[in-house]
Amino acid sequence: MRNEIEMRTLGRRTFLQISVLAVAAAAVPAIALADDDLGLEMILRDPAAPVTGNPMGNLTVVTFLDYNCPWCKKTAVPMREAVSKDGGVLLVYKDWPIITKDSVDGARLALAAKYQDRYDAVHEALMAIKTPKVKVDQMRDVVRNTDGVDFARLEDDLAKYEAEISALLKRNDDQARSLGLRGTPAFIVGKYLVPGAIQSADEFTDLFAKARQQG
Numbered sequence: 001m002r003n004e005i006e007m008r009t010l011g012r013r014t015f016l017q018i019s020v021l022a023v024a025a026a027a028v029p030a031i032a033l034a035d036d037d038l039g040l041e042m043i044l045r046d047p048a049a050p051v052t053g054n055p056m057g058n059l060t061v062v063t064f065l066d067y068n069c070p071w072c073k074k075t076a077v078p079m080r081e082a083v084s085k086d087g088g089v090l091l092v093y094k095d096w097p098i099i100t101k102d103s104v105d106g107a108r109l110a111l112a113a114k115y116q117d118r119y120d121a122v123h124e125a126l127m128a129i130k131t132p133k134v135k136v137d138q139m140r141d142v143v144r145n146t147d148g149v150d151f152a153r154l155e156d157d158l159a160k161y162e163a164e165i166s167a168l169l170k171r172n173d174d175q176a177r178s179l180g181l182r183g184t185p186a187f188i189v190g191k192y193l194v195p196g197a198i199q200s201a202d203e204f205t206d207l208f209a210k211a212r213q214q215g
Contacts, residue, residue: 082204
C-alpha cells in the first residue's frame with residue numbers, strides 16, 4: 001500500500017495535449033467534439049456515462065478504466081466497498097480502452113449492457129477476469145454467462161447503439177487527454193484529480209473526506 005496518493009486540484013478546464021495512442025486512434029472512430037464536451041461539468045455529469053451509487057449523493061467520483069488494466073482490477077473491489085459503505089457517493093464510470101483493441105471490445109460490451117440496466121453486472125464480471133490482456137472471445141463468454149444479461153439483446157444493442165457508444169468512447173478519450181491523463185486507472189474525487197491506483201477501501205474513504213472538506 002502506498003503512503004501517499006498523488007492528488008491535483010482541478011480547475012474548470014484543463015487542455016493539456018497528449019499524443020494519441022495508436023490503438024485508441026485506430027479503434028475509436030473520429031467524431032466531431034464540441035468544446036463543451038471537455039468542460040468539467042460534462043466530465044462529471046455526462047448523461048450518457050454509466051453511474052452507480054447514490055444519484056443524490058453529495059460527492060461525485062469519476063473513474064477512468066480499461067478492462068485490460070491490472071491496476072484497475074486491483075482497485076475495483078476496494079472502490080466498490082468504499083462507495084457502498086459511504087452511501088453518499090455518485091460513482092461515474094468512464095470507459096477509456098487504451099491498452100489493446102480487445103479493451104475497446106470489452107468497453108463496448110459493457111456499454112451495450114447499459115441499455116438493459118446491466119452495466120454494473122457486466123463491469124464487475126469483466127473486472128473479475130484475472131487473465132492478463134484478455135481477448136474479446138473470453139470477454140464475450142464471461143458476459144454471456146453474467147446473471148441477468150440477455151446476450152442476444154446485448155448483441156442487438158451493440159449494433160443499434162453503435163454511434164452512441166462510439167461517441168461516448170471518443171468523448172471519454174478526449175476528456176482523459178484534456179486532463180493530462182497518461183493511463184488507467186485515474187480518478188476524479190470531488191475537485192481532486194488522482195492518477196494511478198488506489199489500493200484499499202480506507203484510502204478511498206480518506207479521499208472522500210478530503211474532497212468533502214475542500215468543498
